[in-house]
Amino acid sequence: MSITTSRSETAAPALPVALRGVGREFPAPQGQDARLVLRDIDLSIAPGEIVALLGPSGCGKSTLLRQISGLDRPTAGSLTIDGTAVAAADQRCAVAFQEPRLLPWRTVARNVELGLPRGTERTAGRERVAELLDLVQLTAAAALKPRQISGGMAQRVSLARALARGPGVLLLDEPFGALDALTRLTMQDLLVDIHRAEPATIVLVTHDVDEALAVADRIVLLGTRADRPGATISMILDVPGARPRDRGSVVLARLRARLLDALGVPSHHSN
Numbered sequence: 001m002s003i004t005t006s007r008s009e010t011a012a013p014a015l016p017v018a019l020r021g022v023g024r025e026f027p028a029p030q031g032q033d034a035r036l037v038l039r040d041i042d043l044s045i046a047p048g049e050i051v052a053l054l055g056p057s058g059c060g061k062s063t064l065l066r067q068i069s070g071l072d073r074p075t076a077g078s079l080t081i082d083g084t085a086v087a088a089a090d091q092r093c094a095v096a097f098q099e100p101r102l103l104p105w106r107t108v109a110r111n112v113e114l115g116l117p118r119g120t121e122r123t124a125g126r127e128r129v130a131e132l133l134d135l136v137q138l139t140a141a142a143a144l145k146p147r148q149i150s151g152g153m154a155q156r157v158s159l160a161r162a163l164a165r166g167p168g169v170l171l172l173d174e175p176f177g178a179l180d181a182l183t184r185l186t187m188q189d190l191l192v193d194i195h196r197a198e199p200a201t202i203v204l205v206t207h208d209v210d211e212a213l214a215v216a217d218r219i220v221l222l223g224t225r226a227d228r229p230g231a232t233i234s235m236i237l238d239v240p241g242a243r244p245r246d247r248g249s250v251v252l253a254r255l256r257a258r259l260l261d262a263l264g265v266p267s268h269h270s271n
Contacts, residue, residue, distance in 0.1 A: 013047070014048035014168055014169075015082040015168030016044070016083075017043075017044075017169060017203070018043070018079070019041050019043045019068070019077065019078075020077050020078050021041070021078070022040075022042075022067060022077035022078070023036070023039045023040065023074060023076030023077055024038040024075055025037070025075045035229075037231065038063055038230055038231055039229075039232050040077075041064065043220060043233065045201055046201070047201055048199045048200070049201055050202040050204065050215055050216045050218075051203050051219075051220055052204045052205075052206055052219045052220065053065065053203065053204065053205045053220050053222060054207070054259065054263075055222035056264075057207070059223060059224060059231040060222060060230075061205045061222055065171050065203060067079055067086070068086065069086075069089070070089050071088075081093070081168065082168065091165070092168045093167055094164075094165045094170055095162065095171045095172075095173065096162040096170070096175050097173045098178055100151075100154040100157060102146040102158065103146075104147060106146075107143050108141050108142050108143070108149065108153075109133065109142040109143065111146070112157060112160045112161045112164055113125060113164070115161035115162060115163070115165050116128060116164045116165070129164065130142075132163055135160065135163070135198070136159055136194070138156055138157065141153060151179055151180075151183065152183040152186065155176065156187070159175070159191075163194070167200055168201060172191075173205045174205050174206055175204075176188065176208075177207065184211070192214075209259045209260060209263075212259075213245070213247075213256060213259075214244075214247060215243065217238070219236070219237045219239060219259065220235075221235040221237070223235075237255065237259065
């Protein structure tokens, strides 16, 4: 897989993200206690870094991603992007979800076009869409409708649409979770190539330990304690080695065993 590594002029520089004491509590019906989902989240993310959020189902990974994007607001603590507070639906961020959420009546190219910033000049917009379709290897599919493409192709359209804004921070909520195993591996490699070409700061929510090890600079493990409500950071793990990484390496195998053990999954790993 070969992708040009020159960064688009319309793409924003990668931005740092900082979370300080972030918590999120959801109100409960009358007479019941409020539900604390996140507590005491402290995390600094460097510009251009890829951070994977890992943890059991329901531990608040997607909730935390929504705090960073401004789609939801914390009930405690503060979040900043490039030193300034996160705004509602912050335009410095772009989000891609597990479901591609493409408009079925628009072509692939027109779906990507939806991600362009408001006021983008028409010629510049067409050039940017063409550039992004080339980046995600979908130039030949530009005129097709969503029903005419595979799930993996649809997810590539979703990524291109998110990148169309030129975000400083790209937030990915299990973007490959619904794909088959082989397509998922291909998409992980594509994400690495995309990041090389347009190195935004990336926060990736995943349930897949191997996926986190393949793409992330650091893995942030969220977990809960029996004696305290709400999930918090239980481990931050640095992943060594330049990308693309050898998925069969001994180093990654040891990190995988450590993460599985932390998640309560016996790894049956022997040294």
